[in-house]
Amino acid sequence: MITLITAAVGVLSSLSALWLSIADRRSRVRKDRLEESERACLSGRQEARDRERAETALAGAVDARLMSRSPGGAAGWLVAVANDGALAITDVLVRYSGAAMADPFDLQAGSRGKVEVTTAAAPPRLAELAVEFTDAGGRRWQRRLAGGLHLATLSAAGEYEWGPARLPVAPEPGVWAAPPIGGHGPRLRLPAALALLAVACLVVLLVRH
Structure with a gap:
């Protein structure tokens, strides 16, 4: 009987470890994707700022x-x-x-x-x-x-339309606010339930014997 209990606890522990490993891997993948998206966004913003500065330098x-x-x-x-x-x-x-x-x-x-x-x-x-x-x-x-210094775009009617005033562009903050990544609150519910189930089985078996 003790051997059976030990085996059951071992299986549940292995399942819990496997679930934690999968959850951690998914979290890392999501984190890498979010960081890549942020880098692309920052790069796009920087390119837009550089292009605007280059355009404004001549007219300024x-x-x-x-x-x-x-x-x-x-x-x-x-x-x-x-x-x-x-x-x-x-x-x-x-x-x-x-x-x-x-x-x-x-x-x-x-x-x-x-x-x-x-x-x-x-x-x-x-x-x-x-x-x-x-x-x-x-x-x-x-x-x-x-x-105010305004750049024109040509409308469909062939008339100039003046854009917003070009002003010095302030640099973006170096730290971006982002949602928490890899939080294990919700993901620990299933492993915790498995652990509780293992403890309950062990208690029931000990009471019966």
Whole structure:
């Protein structure tokens, strides 16, 4: 009888160990898959940030300011456009309230240009002033004098649609919050039940004998 009890306990212990081994393996596989997914996500985010920085680097060197021809602006107002980058920009267009203030022109690297603003407002409202241009990579941008550098996309109707303002991108936190991996709370229920069953069988056999 003792031999039978010992054998039963041994079998249950082996089953419990086998179940724990399987649960641990599944946990490791899930953990590896999650880590691989996180690495791919981080890599994709980094590539997107690098691409955005590279795009913005060319356009970020273009500056635009409102200037008065004389103190108080009595003689009129100008928009001064400066290309401080290393490459030329083309099709530079100054707009006020959506209307072009002059024909498009090009600016070589390190050059300046000025366009007179025709408006009854004194001074012109910065929120209504914008400079559009195409960088050396063929991307169309809009520099708003009130603040903001916007990349254009071409709509199905063939019109430019301005995206959100490009700002410095803050680095992602180095530590990512993730759900617990490999927790054994629910997975220990079956092994625990087997152990309890083994103890119960042993108690019953001892009582009978």
